[in-house]
Amino acid sequence: MTLPTHMDDILKLAEETGAALAPLAAGVDAGLTDGQETYRILRDAGLLGLLLPREAGGAGLGYGGYSRVLAVLGAHNGAAALGFNMHNVVMGALADAAATPLPPAADRFRSWMNDEVVRGRKLFASATSETGRGAKLRGVRTSYTLSEDRETYVITGEKSFVSLARIADYYVVAARAEGTEGSSEVSHFVVAADDPGITFGTVHSMSAMNGTSTATMTLDHVPVPRSRLYLGVEGMSLFKLVREPHWMIAGYTGAYLGIAEAVYRCTADYVAASDARAGSPVLQQDLGRMSARLRAARALVHEAGDLVDAERGSMEANAMVHAAKYIVGEVGPELAHDALRICGSAAVSRSQPLERLIREVSFSSVMPAKPHECLEYLGKAAVGVNLYDARAFAW
Known part of the structure; x- marks a missing residue:
């Protein structure tokens, strides 16, 4: 197509x-x-x-x-x-x-x-997160060695919360060279779902987002041909993330903006379905407050995205995507709270989509970058910390 x-x-x-x-x-x-x-x-x-x-x-x-x-x-x-x-x-x-x-x-x-x-x-997916480390590249424990003929990498480790488990065709795995614990040099490798040595645990049953098909991935001496080293370069993954963090820390932002939009839309539809509710100045003001918050978040997400396209890797673009991720993570749950108060039982009935949306929108704070990380990044930028230095932030 x-x-x-x-x-x-x-x-x-x-x-x-x-x-x-x-x-x-x-x-x-x-x-x-x-x-x-x-x-x-x-x-x-x-x-x-x-x-x-x-x-x-x-x-x-x-x-x-x-x-x-x-x-x-x-x-x-x-x-x-x-x-x-x-x-x-x-x-x-x-x-x-x-x-x-x-x-x-x-x-x-x-x-x-x-x-x-x-x-x-x-379909590709990312396999970065590890138990106790989350999605941070520094300190990743999954490791690799290179064969004597230098044509095959062998990867060993365990990844937690791998999305698209048993659905994706390939997984891009973050790993460090064996014996380099704590090093800033992290590489990415493309492993196929059917490569020998790859197994998945039971898909997690979560309170929301079950559609991501998330599970643990174990890599037991998985052989990967040299041709599947991401962009053919070892050790550059963390440095790419430091310079241009938008995909890793804010790729999710648009999805959570969309869920917040759906929360607002369901709430507005509920109010509009009754002449009495639709004519209430109090509910009109409530919807107005929700609309204003949502519009502000949407404008920030769009501005951040356009700035990345215009000035990818600039300090201002990097700060903007952190700000957008933080604000969407704040606005979504605020709208969910408003929806619960306005819609009452219609918001908690399993027969209504709003109940699911309210559960889902709160998960923004779980995805990288987490709210406190966004704020720390913005605060460091405000006081002039050199955030191009990989040591300046907990990557």
Whole structure:
């Protein structure tokens, strides 16, 4: 499927895809079905290549446009949007290098990955988090060695909370060279779901976001050909994150903005369904307050995304994406609180989508970067700390 390249057409495709995903959300949330059909719809829509360059068959979408698309999907099916983002966190760094001349090995890797996504419709996911460390790269315990012929890496470790477990075709695994505990040099490798030595634990039954199909991944001496070293370079992952943190720390932001939009929409529909409620000045003011908060969050997310596209890696762009992640994480639960107060029993009935949305929107604070990390980053930036120094922040 050829993706549209005009933003209005891309948003229309996202809206159509979101409408197809929406009916699946309740069943997956309740554990009645798995997420396979959700991700089949995303594959068939062609959206997996959204960030890849047009010459490779993608839409060439930047970070700002992507945030808008993710919000559209999130408003229909939050868990699907989060799972889709796990694919694009991986694609984002590749897309950032789209116009950059690369050494032969890195160029071959880029071409292979583009082809797997666009023509093979392969789904990728990130496997970074570890128990006790979260998604922080510094101190990652998963390790690798290089074979004597220097053609194969062997990876050993355990990843926690891996999204798209048993659904993705490939997982991009963060690991450090064996014997380099605490080092800033972290690498990423692409492992296939069926590579020998990979096993998944039971998919977690969570209070929300079951559609992300999250489980523990164990890597027991998994052999990975040298060609699947991400962009052909060892040891540069943390330095990329420090310079350009938008994908890792704020890729989720659009999804949670979309869920917040859905919370507001459900609340407004509830009020509008009754002439008495719709005519109440008190409820009108409540909806006005919700609308103002949501508009402010949306404007900040859009501004941050556009700034990343214009000045990727600048200190102001990096600060803006942290600010946007923090504000969306604050506004979503605030809107949920308002919805509970306004809608009452309609907000807590399992038969209503608002109940699920209220549970889901609170998970923003769990995803990186967490609220206190966003504030610390912004505070350090305010007093002039050099945040390009990997030692200045707990990455």
